[in-house]
Amino acid sequence: MIFQNIIFDLDGTIIDSFPGIEQAYQQALLHVLPDRIVPDIKNLIGPPIHKIFALSLQLDDEVILAELVREFKIAYDTICWKNTLVYEGVINTLEQLKKRNIIYLL
Incomplete structure (x- = not known):
């Protein structure tokens, strides 16, 4: 699935x-x-x-x-x-997901 x-x-x-x-x-x-x-x-x-x-x-x-x-x-x-703090590695992870068209960041 x-x-x-x-x-x-x-x-x-x-x-x-x-x-x-x-x-x-x-x-x-x-x-x-x-x-x-x-x-x-x-x-x-x-x-x-x-x-x-x-x-x-x-x-x-x-x-x-x-x-x-x-x-x-x-x-x-x-x-x-x-x-508010962004956890370490989150921005990189989101950028990688965006590059793979898995998520869209606005």
């Missing part, structure tokens, strides 16, 4: 968005709860950011969680997304 399509999961496969997520998390926490110590969230990446805040801060106050999420989104969408 010959497949005609290749589907890539972007986050965690082609790119590492953790640096931007971590920075936006820190900025949101500093803005909303400036006296809180910033916990390590590396092992919590995956669930929605609301859950990451709740778990990492052991917090169940929905008003504060909503404010943290709002501040996170502002920070990530305006600046922190720029800290």
Whole structure:
């Protein structure tokens, strides 16, 4: 069987968005709860950011969680997304697939 399509999961496969997520998390926490110590969230990446805040801060106050999420989104969408990294070898792999007409890059 010959497949005609290749589907890539972007986050965690082609790119590492953790640096931007971590920075936006820190900025949101500093803005909303400036006296809180910033916990390590590396092992919590995956669930929605609301859950990451709740778990990492052991917090169940929905008003504060909503404010943290709002501040996170502002920070990530305006600046922190720029800290996203492309994994080593990805660009070369995509270029090779394009040369073989296996994928099309826009």
